[in-house]
Amino acid sequence: MKMGLRRAGAFLREREGRHSEELKLAPSGFGLAMVPTRITPDGTVTATCGYCSVGCGLKIHLRQGEAINLSPARDYPVNLGMACPKGWESLTPLKARDRAVAPLLREGSGALRRVSWDQAMRALVTRFKGIQERHGKAAVAFLSTGQIVTEEMAFLGALAKFGMGILHGDGNTRQCMATTVVAYKESLGFDAPPLAYKDLEESDVIFLWGSNLCTAHPILWERVVMNRHKPTVVVVDPRKTETASAASVHVALRPKSDLYLLYGIANVLIRNDWIDHAFIAERSVGFEAFREHVLQYSPEWVSEHTGVPVKDIRALASIIHRGKRVSFWWTMGVNQGHQAVRTAQGIIDLALMTGNIGRPGTGPNSITGQCNAMGSRLFSNTTNLLGGHDFARQEHRHKVARVLGIDEGRIPRDPGLAYDQVLDEVRAGRIKGLWIIGTNPVHSWIDRGGIEELRRKLEFLVVQDMYAGTDTARIADLVLPAAGWGEKEGTFINSERRISTCKKVARAPGEALADFSIFRLVAEYWGVADLFQKWSSPESVFQLLKELSKGQPCDLSGIQDYAMLDEKGGIQWPFPEGEENAEKERRLFEDHRFFHEDGRARFFFEEPRPVPEPTSGDYPLVLMTGRGSSSQWHTQTRTNKSAVLRKLYPDDVYVEMNPDDAAARGVEDGATVTIWSRRGKIQARALITSSMQPGHVFIPMHYEETNELTCPAFDPLSRQPAYKMSAVQVQRST
Ligand SMILES: Nc1nc2c(c(=O)[nH]1)N[C@H]1C(S)=C(S)[C@@H](COP(=O)(O)OP(=O)(O)OC[C@H]3O[C@@H](n4cnc5c(=O)[nH]c(N)nc54)[C@H](O)[C@@H]3O)O[C@H]1N2
Ligand SMILES: Nc1nc2c(c(=O)[nH]1)N[C@H]1C(S)=C(S)[C@@H](COP(=O)(O)OP(=O)(O)OC[C@H]3O[C@@H](n4cnc5c(=O)[nH]c(N)nc54)[C@H](O)[C@@H]3O)O[C@H]1N2
Numbered sequence: 001m002k003m004g005l006r007r008a009g010a011f012l013r014e015r016e017g018r019h020s021e022e023l024k025l026a027p028s029g030f031g032l033a034m035v036p037t038r039i040t041p042d043g044t045v046t047a048t049c050g051y052c053s054v055g056c057g058l059k060i061h062l063r064q065g066e067a068i069n070l071s072p073a074r075d076y077p078v079n080l081g082m083a084c085p086k087g088w089e090s091l092t093p094l095k096a097r098d099r100a101v102a103p104l105l106r107e108g109s110g111a112l113r114r115v116s117w118d119q120a121m122r123a124l125v126t127r128f129k130g131i132q133e134r135h136g137k138a139a140v141a142f143l144s145t146g147q148i149v150t151e152e153m154a155f156l157g158a159l160a161k162f163g164m165g166i167l168h169g170d171g172n173t174r175q176c177m178a179t180t181v182v183a184y185k186e187s188l189g190f191d192a193p194p195l196a197y198k199d200l201e202e203s204d205v206i207f208l209w210g211s212n213l214c215t216a217h218p219i220l221w222e223r224v225v226m227n228r229h230k231p232t233v234v235v236v237d238p239r240k241t242e243t244a245s246a247a248s249v250h251v252a253l254r255p256k257s258d259l260y261l262l263y264g265i266a267n268v269l270i271r272n273d274w275i276d277h278a279f280i281a282e283r284s285v286g287f288e289a290f291r292e293h294v295l296q297y298s299p300e301w302v303s304e305h306t307g308v309p310v311k312d313i314r315a316l317a318s319i320i321h322r323g324k325r326v327s328f329w330w331t332m333g334v335n336q337g338h339q340a341v342r343t344a345q346g347i348i349d350l351a352l353m354t355g356n357i358g359r360p361g362t363g364p365n366s367i368t369g370q371c372n373a374m375g376s377r378l379f380s381n382t383t384n385l386l387g388g389h390d391f392a393r394q395e396h397r398h399k400v401a402r403v404l405g406i407d408e409g410r411i412p413r414d415p416g417l418a419y420d421q422v423l424d425e426v427r428a429g430r431i432k433g434l435w436i437i438g439t440n441p442v443h444s445w446i447d448r449g450g451i452e453e454l455r456r457k458l459e460f461l462v463v464q465d466m467y468a469g470t471d472t473a474r475i476a477d478l479v480l481p482a483a484g485w486g487e488k489e490g491t492f493i494n495s496e497r498r499i500s501t502c503k504k505v506a507r508a509p510g511e512a513l514a515d516f517s518i519f520r521l522v523a524e525y526w527g528v529a530d531l532f533q534k535w536s537s538p539e540s541v542f543q544l545l546k547e548l549s550k551g552q553p554c555d556l557s558g559i560q561d562y563a564m565l566d567e568k569g570g571i572q573w574p575f576p577e578g579e580e581n582a583e584k585e586r587r588l589f590e591d592h593r594f595f596h597e598d599g600r601a602r603f604f605f606e607e608p609r610p611v612p613e614p615t616s617g618d619y620p621l622v623l624m625t626g627r628g629s630s631s632q633w634h635t636q637t638r639t640n641k642s643a644v645l646r647k648l649y650p651d652d653v654y655v656e657m658n659p660d661d662a663a664a665r666g667v668e669d670g671a672t673v674t675i676w677s678r679r680g681k682i683q684a685r686a687l688i689t690s691s692m693q694p695g696h697v698f699i700p701m702h703y704e705e706t707n708e709l710t711c712p713a714f715d716p717l718s719r720q721p722a723y724k725m726s727a728v729q730v731q732r733s734t
C-alpha cells in the first residue's frame with residue numbers, strides 16, 4: 001500500500017503539471033483541461049444527450065471551448081432536429097449550487113467535513129482494505145449506474161473485480177433492463193435488441209407494451225408520428241396514459257396479467273393458423289411445446305384473468321395477422337414484474353411465431369431506459385464479463401485477460417450477486433463496505449425504508465455523485481465529487497445499439513473529477529495502477545473495448561476512434577473490422593441466424609404465477625409507479641435544478657386515482673390523502689382522473705415518498721424489482 005500511495009502522489013503532481021495551463025484558468029485549480037474536440041466551423045460540437053436511452057444528438061454552442069447554449073442537432077440520425085424539455089435543459093443542472101465540489105469525510109462527531117483528494121483516497125483504501133482483511137474480499141461491494149460513459153463503467157468493473165478483489169458489484173440497470181437481458185439471452189442467444197429506430201416509421205402495426213413512450217421516450221414517439229403507413233398503434237397498459245390516448249387501440253388490462261394476454265393472443269393466432277410455418281420450422285426450437293401450452297389459453301379464460309373482452313383478444317390477434325410489418329416494443333410495464341422474463345419472452349414468442357423479426361418495421365424490441373443502459377449491459381463487468389462475455393467460460397476469461405494484459409487468475413468465475421442480494425448480504429452483516437456510483441438508491445430502490453435501515457449495518461459507505469445533497473450522499477461516510485455529463489468525454493450506447501460520443505464542454509466545479517479520473521486515483525492508491533497502464537484516457541479505454549468486443553455479436557472493432565463516431569453521427573453495433581457502410585442501419589437478424597450455436601431462436605413459456613402482493617380488504621387498491629412527465633428524471637437530482645422544467649410538473653407528490661374510488665372515500669380533486677401499504681405511510685395530493693381504472697392508483701417515481709410504499713418482490717430469473725404492483729389503501733387526510 002505504501003508503494004501505491006507514493007505513486008499516487010506522483011500521479012497527482014503529474015496531473016497538475018500536465019494541466020498547468022488550464023489550472024491557471026480554473027478558479028479551483030482542479031478541473032481537467034478543456035478539450036474542445038472536433039469543433040465544427042460553426043463553433044459547435046454534437047454530444048449525445050445524458051438523460052434517456054433515445055440518445056438524441058445535441059449541438060452545443062461554444063465560446064472559447066465552453067458551452068453557452070445548445071440546440072437539437074438537425075443532421076443527427078436519431079432525433080432529426082428534435083429534443084424533449086430535459087434535453088434542451090441539459091446544461092442547467094451543471095451549474096446548480098449543491099454540486100459536490102470537494103470530497104467530504106464523516107468525522108467522529110458525525111458531520112461531513114471537507115477533505116483533500118489525498119485524504120479521501122487514503123480513507124477509502126484504508127477502510128475498504130481493513131474491511132476486506134477482517135471479513136474477506138466479499139465484504140466490500142459496489143452499486144453503479146447506466147448513466148456514466150462506457151469507458152468509466154468498464155474501468156470501474158475492471159478495477160473493482162480484477163484490481164480490488166471485489167466479488168459483488170451490480171448496477172441500477174438491474175432495476176431497469178435485467179429482465180430484457182435474460183429474455184434476449186435465452187430466446188435469441190445474446191443480449192441483442194434487434195431494432196433500428198427507423199422501424200417505428202416502417203411498421204404498419206406497432207405494439208407498445210407496458211411503455212409510455214410519449215413521456216419516457218418522447219423523441220421515439222415523434223418517430224412514430226413520422227410513420228407514413230398510417231400504422232395501427234396498440235398500447236397495452238392498465239392506465240390510459242398520454243401514449244394510450246394517442247394510440248389507435250388501448251388495451252386496459254389488469255396489472256400483471258400480461259402473460260395471460262400474450263398466451264391468449266398466441267392461442268388465437270395458432271387456432272386460425274395465422275403463423276409463419278417456414279420460419280418456425282427452419283429458424284426456431286421449442287414451438288411444439290409452446291403450442292401445447294398456449295392451446296389451453298382460450299380467449300374466454302384469458303378474458304377472465306385480464307379483464308380484456310374476448311372480442312378484443314381476437315381482434316388483437318387479427319391486427320397482428322393483417323399487419324405486414326408488425327413491431328412489438330416493450331419497457332417497464334413488462335420488465336418490472338414478478339414474472340417479467342417470461343412476459344418479455346411472451347412478446348418475443350409472438351414476433352417469432354409470426355415471422356416478425358429481421359425485416360424493416362418488425363421485431364421484438366425492448367427499449368432501454370438510461371442514456372447508457374446498453375453500455376452497462378455489455379461493458380460494466382457485472383452480469384457480463386467485459387464485452388458481453390461470460391464469467392463462467394474459460395475461453396472468455398482467457399481472452400479478456402489477454403487483451404487487458406492481466407493474470408487470468410484475477411478474473412472471477414461468476415458474475416457475483418444481484419443488487420437485492422448485495423443488500424441482503426448487507427442486512428446479514430456480511431457486506432460491510434459499499435461504494436455507490438451514479439445512483440441514488442435511498443430514493444429509487446424498492447421499499448426504500450429497508451435500505452435506510454441497512455445504513456446502520458455498513459461500516460463504510462462511499463457515495464460518488466455530482467451532488468452532495470442527494471438522499472444517498474447525505475448518509476455517506478465519504479462523498480466523492482463527480483463531474484457530470486458535459487464535463488467529460490466518453491461514449492454511450494443507445495436503444496438502437498448506436499455508439500456515440502459525449503463531450504467535455506464545461507468545467508466541473510471546484511475539485512470535482514470525472515469518474516474516470518476518480519477510478520484512476522483509486523487504482524493508484526489501492527496499489528494496482530500497474531494493471532491499468534493502458535487505461536490512461538477514455539479514448540485509450542475505447543480502444544481496449546473495441547479489442548474486447550472482437551468476434552462478439554457487439555463487435556465494435558471497425559470503429560476507428562471518437563472522430564469517426566462524430567463524423568458518422570454515431571455507429572450501431574455490430575460494426576466489425578472491414579465493415580464499410582457505417583451509415584447503414586443495422587437491424588439484427590436479417591439473415592434469420594440467431595446467436596445460439598445452432599443459429600435458431602427459442603420459444604419460452606411458463607404457467608402464470610400469482611402476484612406477490614394481491615389486494616385485500618385492508619389494502620384494496622393496486623399501486624402502480626413509473627414516469628410522471630417528460631420533464632422529470634428519476635430521483636430529480638438533475639431535473640429539479642431547472643426552473644424551466646420545474647414549471648412543467650407538480651412540485652409535490654401526487655396520486656392519480658379513479659373518480660369512483662375518490663368518491664367512495666370522500667376525496668375531492670386536489671385534497672390531501674394518506675396512502676399506506678404494509679411498508680409505510682405517505683401523504684399526497686389526489687389527482688382524480690378517469691385515466692385510472694377503478695381499484696388502481698398511480699404515483700410517479702420522482703418523489704422520494706413513492707418507494708416507501710413499494711413491495712420488494714423480484715423476478716426470480718432476472719432479479720429485477722417488481723415496481724409496478726403493490727397493495728395499498730387510500731384515505732382522506734384529516
Ligand atoms: N421523462 C422521463 N423519461 C424517462 C425516464 C424518466 O425518469 N423520466 N427514465 C428512463 C428510464 S431509466 C426508463 S427504464 C424508461 C421507462 O419507460 P417506461 O417503461 O415507458 O415508463 P414507466 O412509467 O416506468 O412504465 C411504463 C408503463 O407501464 C405501465 N404498467 C404498469 N403496470 C403494468 C402491467 O402490469 N402491464 C403493462 N402492460 N403495463 C403496466 C404503467 O402504467 C406505465 O404507463 O424511461 C426512460 N425515460
Ligand atoms: N417506484 C419506482 N421506483 C423506480 C422505478 C419505477 O418505475 N418505480 N424505476 C427504476 C428504474 S427503471 C431506474 S433506471 C432507477 C433509477 O434510479 P437512480 O439511478 O437512483 O436515479 P437517478 O436519479 O438517475 O440517479 C442517478 C444519480 O447519479 C448522479 N449522477 C448523474 N450523472 C453522474 C455522473 O456522471 N457521475 C456520477 N458519479 N454521478 C452522476 C445523479 O446526481 C443521481 O444522484 O429507478 C428505479 N426506481
Ligand code: SF4
Binds near residue numbers: 050
Ligand atoms: S428524448 Fe431522451 S435523449 Fe432525447 S432529448 Fe429527451 S431525454 Fe434527451
Ligand SMILES: [Mo]
Binds near residue numbers: 175176177
Ligand atoms: Mo430505468
